Amino acid sequence: MNQTALNTSERELPMFCFQCQEASKGTGCTIVGVCGKTPDVANLQDLLIFILKGISFLSVGTKLPETLEHRTSIFIMDSLFATITNANFDRDVFIAKVREALDLRDEVRQHWEQQQPLANKTLLPDAAVWHGSDEEAFDAKAKVVGVLATEDADIRSLRELLTYGLKGMAAYQYHAYQLNYTNREVEQFMQRALAATLDDTLTVDQLVALVMETGKFGVDAMALLDQANTGVYGHPEVTKVNIGVRNRPGILVSGHDLKDLEELLQQTEGTGVDVYTHSEMLPAHYYPAFKKYEHFVGNYGNAWWKQASEFEDFNGPILMTTNCIVPPKPGYVNRIFTTGNTGYPGLKHIPEGANGQPKDFSELIDLAKQCPPPTEIETGEIIGGFAHNTVTSIADQVVDAVKAGDIQRFFVMAGCDGRMKSRNYYTEFAQQLPNDTIILTAGCAKYKYNKLDLGEIGGIPRILDAGQCNDSYSLAIIALKLKEILGLDDINELPISYNIAWYEQKAVIVLLALLYLGVKNIHLGPTLPAFLSPNVANVLVEQFGIGGITNVEDDMEMFLGAYA
Numbered sequence: 001m002n003q004t005a006l007n008t009s010e011r012e013l014p015m016f017c018f019q020c021q022e023a024s025k026g027t028g029c030t031i032v033g034v035c036g037k038t039p040d041v042a043n044l045q046d047l048l049i050f051i052l053k054g055i056s057f058l059s060v061g062t063k064l065p066e067t068l069e070h071r072t073s074i075f076i077m078d079s080l081f082a083t084i085t086n087a088n089f090d091r092d093v094f095i096a097k098v099r100e101a102l103d104l105r106d107e108v109r110q111h112w113e114q115q116q117p118l119a120n121k122t123l124l125p126d127a128a129v130w131h132g133s134d135e136e137a138f139d140a141k142a143k144v145v146g147v148l149a150t151e152d153a154d155i156r157s158l159r160e161l162l163t164y165g166l167k168g169m170a171a172y173q174y175h176a177y178q179l180n181y182t183n184r185e186v187e188q189f190m191q192r193a194l195a196a197t198l199d200d201t202l203t204v205d206q207l208v209a210l211v212m213e214t215g216k217f218g219v220d221a222m223a224l225l226d227q228a229n230t231g232v233y234g235h236p237e238v239t240k241v242n243i244g245v246r247n248r249p250g251i252l253v254s255g256h257d258l259k260d261l262e263e264l265l266q267q268t269e270g271t272g273v274d275v276y277t278h279s280e281m282l283p284a285h286y287y288p289a290f291k292k293y294e295h296f297v298g299n300y301g302n303a304w305w306k307q308a309s310e311f312e313d314f315n316g317p318i319l320m321t322t323n324c325i326v327p328p329k330p331g332y333v334n335r336i337f338t339t340g341n342t343g344y345p346g347l348k349h350i351p352e353g354a355n356g357q358p359k360d361f362s363e364l365i366d367l368a369k370q371c372p373p374p375t376e377i378e379t380g381e382i383i384g385g386f387a388h389n390t391v392t393s394i395a396d397q398v399v400d401a402v403k404a405g406d407i408q409r410f411f412v413m414a415g416c417d418g419r420m421k422s423r424n425y426y427t428e429f430a431q432q433l434p435n436d437t438i439i440l441t442a443g444c445a446k447y448k449y450n451k452l453d454l455g456e457i458g459g460i461p462r463i464l465d466a467g468q469c470n471d472s473y474s475l476a477i478i479a480l481k482l483k484e485i486l487g488l489d490d491i492n493e494l495p496i497s498y499n500i501a502w503y504e505q506k507a508v509i510v511l512l513a514l515l516y517l518g519v520k521n522i523h524l525g526p527t528l529p530a531f532l533s534p535n536v537a538n539v540l541v542e543q544f545g546i547g548g549i550t551n552v553e554d555d556m557e558m559f560l561g562a563y564a
Contacts, residue, residue: 016147048094052076102132166509167506172506172509196210218513219473222509229258233290241285245374246297248274251316253281273368275296303448311335388473407460408437415502435455437462448501469506524547
């Protein structure tokens with residue numbers, strides 16, 4: 001599909017979504033999402049985003065009662081998170097969210113109208129006034145307010161880049177909120193940025209500036225979550241994590257939400273049921289607060305996309321706490337539960353606890369007791385826990401190794417894993433890196449190489465895992481600390497190269513955060529985002545040196561130069 005010339009037939013597509021790396025044919029999913037998202041759900045997500053923009057338009061600059069202001073911020077954050085790739089596939093959820101969004105918007109509008117001069121009351125955008133009363137009206141409107149509603153390819157590209165960054169930001173805000181940490185300035189920016197996507201007077205340059213500002217608030221959002229996680233659970237510690245199993249029933253926890261894991265561990269203590277992590281929940285083992293649970297056994301399996309086979313082998317119940325669910329297979333469909341913003345038609349959903357009480361996981365625990373222990377799929381240990389606090393504590397040792405020439409270069413290989421065979425590139429790249437290099441990683445991209453035996457440099461493992469995708473903040477802090485110790489003026493003078501794998505919208509906000517911090521020459525793969533128009537891509541290349549990947553041999557030479 002040519003992004004610069006959309007014809008009538010393209011406007012009548014069942015759906016159009018290009019927010020993730022798996023966008024069909026590198027342009028966009030038009031019949032059904034590669035992720036499994038159906039057209040009606042994709043369109044309803046577009047409609048929800050459309051109404052969120054209307055709510056934001058009305059709320060920016062309007063003095064709302066404190067309780068309404070809080071509800072508005074939380075609803076926007078929660079709804080943005082629900083539309084992230086592989087988070088929620090349930091039509092009924094989005095019908096309910098659209099109804100709630102319309103009610104909330106009308107409530108905010110009453111206050112807006114009371115505070116606006118009469119002349120302004122005729123200037124409202126469609127997103128602030130449209131109303132539908134039933135599902136048929138929702139479906140009809142949803143088909144005309146999505147991505148392709150913006151005709152100019154460059155404006156569309158920047159609006160979507162901005163929106164996807166906000167979705168990633170919302171995910172990190174959500175996790176912090178679960179731990180009672182909030183940042184009002186970030187919340188206000190999210191509404192201001194959403195409202196800006198309705199402003200047809202904004203130029204490409206103005207939108208580029210807003211995208212960069214999104215990176216600034218992305219840093220703030222990740223800093224808030226880091227503060228929340230470490231404030232509640234302690235700073236991550238270097239930890240060896242078991243990847244085998246025990247001979248007891250188990251519950252497998254996937255996703256990202258540490259609060260859900262904490263409540264499950266509390267409720268399973270003394271029941272004879274073990275708890276295992278999967279994919280992005282692996283870094284939970286690094287936090288001191290979780291080490292006290294003897295039944296917190298280890299990590300089972302690999303990255304999110306392998307769940308279709310690994311969940312069946314686990315034998316016990318599985319809890320999906322956030323995005324990264326894929327359409328379940330018959331072999332485990334009766335054992336998989338969702339909670340929070342995750343949902344799939346027909347799966348049992350664990351609701352929030354009443355009046356701030358913990359969620360009730362008794363159904364999972366009772367089911368686990370009836371299930372056989374997990375089938376062992378591998379044995380051994382993997383090491384992690386190299387967040388900024390840990391690495392900063394050994395910064396002098398690292399710097400000495402750099403000065404002595406023992407460490408020639410660091411490679412940031414953070415981000416996401418995915419099912420494309422082309423992602424084997426990252427395994428081969430890690431294997432072929434010289435022995436005097438170190439990999440800094442965060443996110444599920446690490447599953448392409450975190451079980452390789454790459455050895456150590458002076459006692460420092462050659463793979464330093466900082467944690468989940470949101471812990472990419474740690475990698476930025478580490479870089480800034482090294483810059484300070486080495487007395488450098490520019491972060492780009494550090495011996496660090498960025499070869500990042502991306503998949504969904506949390507990776508987008510990480511990228512924007514790195515750009516805001518001044519990091520240049522970041523390479524993204526396995527493909528560049530489909531939502532970047534040629535002109536917008538050129539801006540990123542010219543101003544920030546953004547690039548793609550080719551093959552391991554050529555890229556190794558490009559990255560290492562004289563060190564290859």
